[in-house]
Amino acid sequence: MSSTDRACDENGVGCSITIEGLRKSLGGQPVLRDVNLRIPPGETIGIVGRSGCGKSVLLKHLIGLMWPDAGRVLIDGRDLGEMDREELYRTRHRFGMLFQSAALFDSMNVGENIALGLVYNTDRTPEEIHDRVAYCLGQVGLSGLETKMPSELSGGMKKRVGLARAIALGPEVMLFDEPTTGLDPIMSAVIDEVIAELVEKLQTTAVVVTHDMRTVTTICHRVAFLHRGVIFAEGTPEEITHSEDPVVAQFISGSADGPIKPRR
């Protein structure tokens, strides 16, 4: 069954992601030094760390938006780096991604944004696409907003439209890049709830990059703390929030004093 067919059934179990020895430098500066992580099917994992520690860079490697200097990313055992263009795009069909800025196409209205993947990646009729767009908007609590332009939406609404677009093709893996950054606490809670409901309902594997610990404790089964280019600590949200490691504890408490020296 294709991922697009699965979109209607919503009975997926996600797929596994394995990151092995990932290294990446940007502008001569090492960002990821040796990242190793296994994400089993159906798990929601939070990747946390300080701003600029490479969380988003790591996330972009999972879908082939960036390529490692060394190491590999395996999707259900298949190395992304060994895929040809067609296989890479077939694999991307299985993913949905919410960007930090929502990344809505500003020349298209909300309905066209959500429909785009369906128009060019499926054989659905215009009526079926229309219904699917309405369904996805309903899932994020924005029914009837199809004709609005992105410029007419608030930050929270943009994120929810981005979320509706990400689920339109019925992904097996959802990637969230800072889903609550820039939102007020109430809207952050709303987005967290919507994400938690969708991940539960679609039974997807989910990777959430964030530095918002409330998001992590609300929606994640497991947390990986990225520090100095490696997965420094890993555990359940409970274990991480109560960690006695001074580095992790300083990050969780948000203290300026400790082993992590803030860049000024």
Add this chain to the structure above:
Amino acid sequence: MKLPREPALIRIVEYAGDRFIRLSTAVGQLVLLTFEMIGRLPQLLRTPRILLAQMDAIGLRSLPLVIFASLFTGAVSAAQAGYQMQGYAPPSLVGAAVGKAVILELAPVLAALVVAGRVSTSIAAELGTMRVTEQIDALETMAIDPVWFLASPRFFAGLLMMPLLVIIASFVAIMGGYAVAHLGVGVSTATFFNGVKMFFEAYDVLVNQIKAFIFGGVVSLSGVFFGYRTRGGAEGVGQSTINAIVTASVLILVFDYIIAEVMI
């Protein structure tokens, strides 16, 4: 402690080497992108709607500007020819001078330069903004190939529409020349058009169309290339826009000379 400065010669060699590597990289990327776009042509022809939309945006919407510029180009060339030939050459040569200059040189070059001002910049700004706001990444995650969806329709629309624009520009410029020759210089209708016909050769139209085709490629490729590789934020978009128009304008003049050397 003050570090000793490197000798000036070493700094100059380093700078030159750095510039050479950057230029070589850019040329390599340009060639690769061009081949990628050509490779997407069969896929593009299966979705003509995307190509037609760009032919409209790049070609038809440039028409008023091209007509305006051509009209005055023809008018000025007739006024100058009339002034320079006054008392030295028969009036029929005004038509001959205008016709020859417009078809071989003025219409293709000036139409290309005004279209470059409108199209290269708009393509670079549009794609550049899409790049820095992650909209191109969003397309990739939706398994939509941005080279097929964004780059190749613009490139081929430029290639296809510029010859049409130049044909229209040539006609309008000759008519502008006729208006001034008739009303301002006092050349009769028959004398003017006999003059145009006197030195007209079908080969000139071939040169006119080859120039237009190459200039069309230069205009759209500059916009696509610099837009596509935009980095940074608003400043990066601005820089890409400048690079696109400067490169397009310079290359139009360089290719104009090369074609003149080879074909005339």
